[in-house]
Amino acid sequence: MKAVTIPRFGGPEVLEVQELPRPKPGLGEVLVRVAAATVNPTDLSLRSGARRPDLPPPYIPGMELAGVVAEAGEGVAWPTPGDRVMAIVVPTRPEGGAQAEYVRVACDALAPVPHGITLEAAATLPMNGLTVRRAFDLLGLPRGATLAVTGSAGAVGGYAIELGKRLGLRVVADAAPADEALVRGFGAELVVPRGDEVARAIRAALPEGVDALIDAAVQGALVLPAIRDGGQVAAVRAFQGESERDIRIHHVLVTEYAHHGAALQELARMASEGGITLRVAETYPPEQAGEAHRRLAAGGVRGRLIITF
Numbered sequence: 032m033k034a035v036t037i038p039r040f041g042g043p044e045v046l047e048v049q050e051l052p053r054p055k056p057g058l059g060e061v062l063v064r065v066a067a068a069t070v071n072p073t074d075l076s077l078r079s080g081a082r083r084p085d086l087p088p089p090y091i092p093g094m095e096l097a098g099v100v101a102e103a104g105e106g107v108a109w110p111t112p113g114d115r116v117m118a119i120v121v122p123t124r125p126e127g128g129a130q131a132e133y134v135r136v137a138c139d140a141l142a143p144v145p146h147g148i149t150l151e152a153a154a155t156l157p158m159n160g161l162t163v164r165r166a167f168d169l170l171g172l173p174r175g176a177t178l179a180v181t182g183s184a185g186a187v188g189g190y191a192i193e194l195g196k197r198l199g200l201r202v203v204a205d206a207a208p209a210d211e212a213l214v215r216g217f218g219a220e221l222v223v224p225r226g227d228e229v230a231r232a233i234r235a236a237l238p239e240g241v242d243a244l245i246d247a248a249v250q251g252a253l254v255l256p257a258i259r260d261g262g263q264v265a266a267v268r269a270f271q272g273e274s275e276r277d278i279r280i281h282h283v284l285v286t287e288y289a290h291h292g293a294a295l296q297e298l299a300r301m302a303s304e305g306g307i308t309l310r311v312a313e314t315y316p317p318e319q320a321g322e323a324h325r326r327l328a329a330g331g332v333r334g335r336l337i338i339t340f
Contacts, residue, residue: 034131035320035338036089040080043321043328049089054126054135056104063116063136065098067154067314068129070323070336077122078324084123091127093338094285095119096134097144097153107138115144117153117299119161119289130320132340142295145303152309153299155335159186160298160307161288163194163245166265169281170243174199179233179257182247183219184210186310186335187267191245192217193307203241205229205248213333217308230257246270310334 036049056062074092076082084090097117100110110116118140122128126135144153172178178195182188183204195202196218204219211222223232230253233241240259245267252272258264260276270280288294301307312334315323323336 032132033317033340034091034127035093035317036091037078038089040078040083043078043324045078046320046324047089048317048320051131053133056102056107056135058105059107059139060104060135060137061100061107061110061116061141062102062104063096063098063118063134064101065096065129065132065134065340066150067098067337067339068093068096068131069154069158070315070320070327070338071095071158072327073122074128074130075324075328082123086123086125090122091129091131092122093120093129093131094122095154095157096129096136097150098134098340099150101133109138110141110143115150115153116141117144117150117157117295118142118292119157119285119295121286121289130317130338137290139290139292140295142292142299145299148299148303148309151311151314151337151339152302154337155186155309155311156298156302156307157295158285160190161291161295162187162267162283162285163190164291164294164298165285165288166191166245166267166281166283167194167198169283170245170263170265172198172200172243175201176242177201177203177237179241179244179254180204180219180247181225181229181244181250181254183214183217183222183225184333185247187245187247189214189217189308189310191247192219194301197301197306203233203237205232210333227253230254233257312336314339 203221205225243263
């Protein structure tokens, strides 16, 4: 089978397409014929060596996929061959990640792809959708609470706004002028300028501070002044800085929901009903994976970059 591989750490030029043996599904697993796998910041970290698996190379990047079940392993009642599915996989596992023609996936990580959603669009949902679901589960906000979101034009930020509105929250979001209409379209009631002064802008609009903030822009301690005493932050990466005023910091690890297929299925249902916006920015063949890495690293991508097989 064809797979995007990282034979050594370095820049985008180290990525190679290799022919590898087709895996066999084990107990409680299926083999997915991958149609689409996204490119994420975690892939850039793996490629550069900032994230080093405790395994020898080559590594297969990719944390989320969508495709069609090719083969079911022992003990599998669902899904069956031919079913369209999506899932998270962890690229640091021995068998590698999602950017390969065939990938073994545990059944409890899978969710069906609803009718009317393409496999390319479906691949954009698992990792960021479950990241946001995990964030809300940690925050436990009641209806009517006030939520701020940074990085609102990105995938995590957009899902956070849309899911926050479904939970009955009042959402304030950041945006550059060019993205303000996009962010308001997700459902933000209030939009403030993005950047290092975002907390000041939120406090100017909401002097009492917000109840919680999802920091998809990874601004760390810069966002704390926006939050009321005793409020909460959901940090999608390691939080940079120290808390203050009894603000609780939650570290959101999507790997904790990697086998939460039921939550992913609920997100897919919302997407099929139009409650979650799936955005594909551009697709690339495996041979152009390096170009996808360069574009993602350059910033400003609105939507997701996809490797298609």
